[in-house]
Amino acid sequence: MMSFILESFFMQASSTLITGASSGIGRALALACAARGVQLHLSGRNQARLQAVANECRARGAEACPRAIDVRDSAAMSQWIAGIERLDWVFANAGISAGTHSAGDSGVRERAAQVRAIFATNLDGVLNTVLPAIERMESQPPDAHGVRGRIVNIASMAAFIAFPGAPTYCASKAAVDYWTTASAPSHRRRGIVLHSVCPGFVRSAMTAANDFPMPGLIDSERAAAIILRSVRAGKRRIVFPWWMAIGARFMQLLPPALAARMLASQRSMGPMPTDCLDRSRISSAFERVDQTKFRDRIRDRTWRS
Numbered sequence: 410m411m412s413f414i415l416e417s418f419f420m421q422a423s424s425t426l427i428t429g430a431s432s433g434i435g436r437a438l439a440l441a442c443a444a445r446g447v448q449l450h451l452s453g454r455n456q457a458r459l460q461a462v463a464n465e466c467r468a469r470g471a472e473a474c475p476r477a478i479d480v481r482d483s484a485a486m487s488q489w490i491a492g493i494e495r496l497d498w499v500f501a502n503a504g505i506s507a508g509t510h511s512a513g514d515s516g517v518r519e520r521a522a523q524v525r526a527i528f529a530t531n532l533d534g535v536l537n538t539v540l541p542a543i544e545r546m547e548s549q550p551p552d553a554h555g556v557r558g559r560i561v562n563i564a565s566m567a568a569f570i571a572f573p574g575a576p577t578y579c580a581s582k583a584a585v586d587y588w589t590t591a592s593a594p595s596h597r598r599r600g601i602v603l604h605s606v607c608p609g610f611v612r613s614a615m616t617a618a619n620d621f622p623m624p625g626l627i628d629s630e631r632a633a634a635i636i637l638r639s640v641r642a643g644k645r646r647i648v649f650p651w652w653m654a655i656g657a658r659f660m661q662l663l664p665p666a667l668a669a670r671m672l673a674s675q676r677s678m679g680p681m682p683t684d685c686l687d688r689s690r691i692s693s694a695f696e697r698v699d700q701t702k703f704r705d706r707i708r709d710r711t712w713r714s
Contacts (some may be wrong), residue, residue, distance in 0.1 A: 432677035437633035480534030508575035531581035646666030
């Protein structure tokens with residue numbers, strides 16, 4: 410596994426903001442970027458886990474500034490980001506996932522509240538992060554390469570697949586990817602570089618509850634290393650693993666009805682618990698996973714096929 414320290418050298422002396430930093434890819438990115446001279450602005454909805462990540466980053470020499478905040482709260486996000494003196498890097502990573510937990514041809518559909526909750530976090534949450542960050546970066550002087558700041562939006566391989574078992578999740582990630590790649594040229598002319606990241610299955614609390622095969626499953630640490638290496642190389646869209654991307658692109662070429670039939674037998678992630686659909690609560694479905702069971706499943710690799 411690639412060393413966090415080797416991946417973090419190009420981030421030194423920078424100010425970096427990461428949403429969804431309390432677990433998964435967000436946590437791995439925070440630790441990968443942590444080094445002396447780096448100021449980390451970390452957000453998440455689980456105060457205890459977020460503080461633990463901040464402490465780990467401080468142990469690596471970084472200045473960590475955790476903030477428990479919900480990315481769906483536009484006003485709070487704008488206020489938080491406006492108060493940061495300088496932003497060199499932004500990783501809009503916060504997201505949630507849910508589906509119908511059934512085969513695509515079962516007739517089961519997503520509840521309206523779940524549809525709105527996923528879009529509110531996965532799409533609005535990204536925009537609530539990125540738009541204020543762009544405004545902040547535009548006021549900053551450019552570096553020697555004419556860059557005022559870089560923004561990395563975490564989408565998903567699901568952006569390329571219209572999967573009947575998780576329609577809203579796929580659509581929300583497709584919106585993030587397409588907005589990022591389409592907006593990138595105009596923002597680059599103003600000194601702001603945008604990157605879209607579309608990973609496959611990444612081992613985390615969010616995927617721990619999945620009881621279906623997850624080909625190409627990798628650790629969040631490995632995912633973070635790939636993301637940082639690819640961003641450093643200047644890639645606008647970062648997709649991995651490559652072989653899964655080829656399959657996803659092939660599905661896009663098929664007529665929608667044929668693609669739906671091919672995906673119809675595949676099971677999806679489960680629906681959100683009803684109490685997680687209440688905007689007044691800051692819990693989410695994947696935050697409620699039994700962590701002991703999660704660790705056991707990783708150790709034994711007993712993913713049901």
